Amino acid sequence: MKYRALVIDDEPYAREELKYLLNESELFEYAGEAGNAVEGVKQVNRLKPDIIFLDIQMPGMDGFEMVSMLDPERMPYIVFVTAYDEYALKAFEESALDYLLKPVEAERLERTAVKVEKVLSGGATPNYPEKKLEKIPCTLKNIIKIIDIKDIEYVSSDMTGVHAITPERSYLTDLTLKGIESKTDMLRTHRQFLVNKEHIDNIVINENQSADLHTKSGKTVPVSRRFLKPLKDALGI
DSSP states (O other), rough: OOOEEEEEOSHHHHHHHHHHHHHSSSSEEEEEESSSSHHHHHHHHHHHSHHHHHHEEOOOSSSHHHTTTTTTOOOOOEEEEOOOGGGGHHHHHHTEEEEESSSSSHHHHHHHHHHHHHHHTTTTOOOOOOOOEEEEEEEEEEEEEEEEEEGGOEEEEEEEEEEEEEEOOOESSSOHHHOOOOOOOOEEEEETEEEEEGGGGEEEOTTOEEEEEEETSOEEEEOHHHHHHHHHHHHOO
16 A cells, blocks of 8 residues: 655755655655645645655745644644754654655665554554644735734635635635634634634624624624624633
8 A cells, every 4th residue: 555645845856856765665655745834734635645744944934833734634644854953853742753854865765664654554643732823824816925813803714715814804724714723712703703802892792692793903703693602701701
């Protein structure tokens, strides 16, 4: 059995070299690649690899930050790749399956393959410690933007995707609503909405015991009957 492998590295040569080694291996099936962490999150969600070979140092958002943005339900096993041995200890603190030093050698990759085979053939699922999200990767047309959680008023989902709403505009993100809820302090108001309590201005209760929540910038977020009481409890009202 071969395991689907995704390579995430900002250096094209490093990606190409690892692609060659993975294709030469009897254990791995090369599933694809990404040149940055934001694209990496998207590719993990789209390709659903068994394992990712993840560069630690990348511009904008490093490999450790990217791991914190992955949905636990879609989490693959991780092998960190780095040019700096000083990151090795931190990689293991992050519970990585293994780490590789650049330039990756075929013999060293085969030792990693032995570890991969032992873990994945047993049917185990990844169990990495969850960290609070401080930022989320978003896109606006052809612009990639990393937005601080504190700047987001609310998050919503619809047929077009998951949207992070700031006072100024709306951005698309490849993170899931469930993943954002589990890794932030944002509060559920509706099956399709999360709200940042720091941006709440007021809540208007409707006759049917649903509500309309208004943000400080004047936007309206629906609160369903199911989530009204939990929301009030969370806000201490």
